[in-house]
Amino acid sequence: MKCRVKFLVQTYLWTVIVFVMAKVAFMLFCREGHEFAFGDMFQVVWHGLSLDLSTALYFFIVPFLLSIVSIWYWAKWLTQLLRGYFLFISLVFALAFVADTSLYPFWGFKLDASCLQYLESPNEMAASVSAIYMIIRFLAFAVTTIVIYGGYRNIAPPQHRTATPPKYVSLILHLIAIPVIIIGIRGGLDESATNIGQVYFSQNQFLNHSAVNPVFNFLDSIDSLDSSNISYDFMSDEACEKITSELFNTESIDVDTLLNTPTPNIIVILMESCGGQFTELSGRSDITPHLNRLTNEGIYFTNCYANSWRTDRGTLCTYSGYPSFPTISVMKLPAKSRSLPCLARSLRDTKGYATHYLYGGDINFTNMRSYLIGGGFEQLTWKADYSAADQKTAEWGVRDDITFGTLFDMATSMSQPYLIGYSTLSSHEPWDVPIHQFDDEVLNAFYYLDQCIGDFIAKLRNSKAWQNTLVIMLPDHGIIYKEYDELHPLRNHIPMIWVGGAVKAPRRVETICNQTDLPATLLGQLGISHTDYTYSRDVLSRSYTHPLAIHTYNNGFSLVDSTGFTVFDLNTMQTVKGNGDINLGKAILQSASKDLNAR
Structure with a gap:
């Protein structure tokens, strides 16, 4: 049981840490034309944390389900499946972070689904920037992916061992955690569900934008893209x-x-x-x-x-x-x-x-x-x-x-x-x-x-x-x-x-x-x-x-x-x-x- 708890805690915390680091990187790379003090970084991280905690739970679901499976069974192929999932979300996160910091100076707003319309004309999109610009972004994407995946790679996967406590107790504890996860994804029990507005705290819009989780913002905007x-x-x-x-x-x-x-x-x-x-x-x-x-x-x-x-x-x-x-x-x-x-x-x-x-x-x-x-x-x-x-x-x-x-x-x-x-x-x-x-x-x-x-x-x-x-x-x-x-x-x-x-x-x-x-x-x-x-x-x-x-x-x-x-x-x-x-x-x-x- 301890190995499962350690695995789940480390997985969730690393995801949150990745989101926090992305905020700091966003502020540093997009600072041109935006004045802020060093202390503003802490304000951005603090106010944006609630959205990071909720967003991290979406990507916690697969590891959580595999942890349940490990109560009865584990094999090498499940370890490979888990690492494949970690590589996938590392690529997704890296792409979101690099795209967010790259597009913000042009658009003035956080990464959202409106960028999808430009994929229909990649030549025109590529013509807007230099080859060096694209090479630097590709390298940034690669390095970011390696760093994120490296953190997940060092997390030991859950192992199937004689259950102490018994297996049914482990299962019950996992089942009890499900409503907690759902409430966390929703952002609490209040009338409002998780939304980007909850992280806004300043008259400086750059600070507000810095606090927004770009992964959540993108996924949320997909939901409203057609209706808007x-x-x-x-x-x-x-x-x-x-x-x-x-x-x-x-x-x-x-x-x-x-x-x-x-x-x-x-x-x-x-x-x-x-x-x-x-x-x-x-x-x-x-x-x-x-x-x-x-x-x-x-x-x-x-x-x-x-x-x-x-x-x-x-x-x-x-x-x-x-x-x-x-x-x-x-x-x-x-x-x-x-x-x-x-x-x-x-x-x-x-x-x-x-x-x-x-x-x-x-x-x-x-x-x-x-x-x-x-x-x-x-x-x-x-x-x-x-x-x-x-x-x-x-x-x-x-x-x-x-x-x-x-x-x-x-x-x-x-x-x-x-x-x-x-x-x-x-x-x-x-x-x-x-x-x-x-x-x-x-x-x-x-x-x-x-x-x-x-x-x-x-x-x-x-x-x-x-x-x-x-x-x-x-x-x-x-x-x-x-x-x-x-x-x-x-x-x-x-x-x-x-x-x-x-x-x-x-x-x-x-x-x-x-x-x-x-x-x-x-x-x-x-x-x-x-x-x-x-x-x-x-x-x-x-x-x-x-x-x-x-x-x-x-x-x-x-x-x-x-x-x-x-x-x-x-x-x-x-x-x-x-x-x-x-x-x-x-x-x-x-x-x-x-x-x-x-x-």
């Missing part, structure tokens, strides 16, 4: 361009200024799942009384619609003004999401805003960390920053009343001007909140969220920060609840409310719009160019001449414009409700998918 290159071809490119050019105009013209200052502190609160069916939009006054009251005290966008139905998608739509898609999440595609504009970066780079994001859950979920850091949020506060007791106050993490307290502390202590992004989480299944106003647990959760908002606004109003602060509240998405499904116009009808001392006077904006229009509309109010937000519109501008909102769901979309509410099913390619011009939605999807594939 979606294509909607409903019409000619000329017809599509004609429609979208009329729908999207990035200029702000003759904008009515609704704010007291061009540089307010800004707090964006994404209210988890809080669709219009829980607010005064549905005629209910008892579920969200504080939100209902605030609609009369600030700027209330009464005809705003969510772009999607998931938090990761709604978050990206809100901050990047980028459309959602029926079958994929752009946030889960770092190669795409990192190239998008973001409110945090726009405000930070143009007016020197301090930027901070707050979330009581797992910020590694769906690559959220990498998106936020890449988008310009300089600091992140999330579940791990709270006590163990606070982390257990809700199924998804830290309960909203606790994080709203953190939000108030930030709003009254951060250097000004600032942008704070905040995602609530308690109004989400399983609806575990500490109050019981309604028998219906769903309604009860939104009542609780509303109470948290009311308490926060009341405290902020009595602070010095209120006078120069703009609080923007809108949901990340709506939810299906009772009769409110994708065929119901209120399903995705969401409230967007701007309040605070920075607001000149109460106003109702009846114009139809999307949550993706927030960046252009806000930046237009601040006098900041938003030309890079191609799909975001300043709804307060005279250039906004065709009010329309689009929402995508799993293989379908809905539209709201002057003709009413229309739903189109992409599986059947038929309109299932309404009689609006469905070509508008088709053109948006076609244009957006073309843009997505070009990034």
Whole structure:
């Protein structure tokens, strides 16, 4: 048994060590143009370790299975099989490491499956570099393979011996290890599975990229390669361009200024799942009384619609003004999401805003960390920053009343001007909140969220920060609840409310719009160019001449414009409700998918 344990431990540790050495080598060989201190190497290794530990377990499976076999049988051919496997993964690792360090200076991002498309034209690929360059890379590949395989070659294989303890005990111990391995591969028991976003820790993207395991990044990108290159071809490119050019105009013209200052502190609160069916939009006054009251005290966008139905998608739509898609999440595609504009970066780079994001859950979920850091949020506060007791106050993490307290502390202590992004989480299944106003647990959760908002606004109003602060509240998405499904116009009808001392006077904006229009509309109010937000519109501008909102769901979309509410099913390619011009939605999807594939 001892020989098996030693074999497994040495195999796993050597794999992890190989990944760590690859990080250091990557930083040294790709350091040109990237400034970092010696201590940054330790930060890179430490933050990247969780991904290395998980990735190493994938390649641990074959040795583990052979260890089980050795309980009953071992022969020379099994030793040769094991060494053949070690040689194979040594070649794979070496190829990944050398390709990663070679391509990064050209691409600026980690090795992923997009390199596969260049294998179709090897002559053109080879023409991009010199013969000496290729010789050096080949030698580097050979040396790296020898070093990695040498480490595995020195590990003694398991041997079939009289079992002490008995064979069945050894088998039981191996079986007990299986769920541990599965949990390790997944990255733990939290909601989020292992992803590259979990290793992001710095505003220096080179350090973030250095922490990413290139083997994992490549394998993970293969899984999303086909789905990310979606294509909607409903019409000619000329017809599509004609429609979208009329729908999207990035200029702000003759904008009515609704704010007291061009540089307010800004707090964006994404209210988890809080669709219009829980607010005064549905005629209910008892579920969200504080939100209902605030609609009369600030700027209330009464005809705003969510772009999607998931938090990761709604978050990206809100901050990047980028459309959602029926079958994929752009946030889960770092190669795409990192190239998008973001409110945090726009405000930070143009007016020197301090930027901070707050979330009581797992910020590694769906690559959220990498998106936020890449988008310009300089600091992140999330579940791990709270006590163990606070982390257990809700199924998804830290309960909203606790994080709203953190939000108030930030709003009254951060250097000004600032942008704070905040995602609530308690109004989400399983609806575990500490109050019981309604028998219906769903309604009860939104009542609780509303109470948290009311308490926060009341405290902020009595602070010095209120006078120069703009609080923007809108949901990340709506939810299906009772009769409110994708065929119901209120399903995705969401409230967007701007309040605070920075607001000149109460106003109702009846114009139809999307949550993706927030960046252009806000930046237009601040006098900041938003030309890079191609799909975001300043709804307060005279250039906004065709009010329309689009929402995508799993293989379908809905539209709201002057003709009413229309739903189109992409599986059947038929309109299932309404009689609006469905070509508008088709053109948006076609244009957006073309843009997505070009990034």
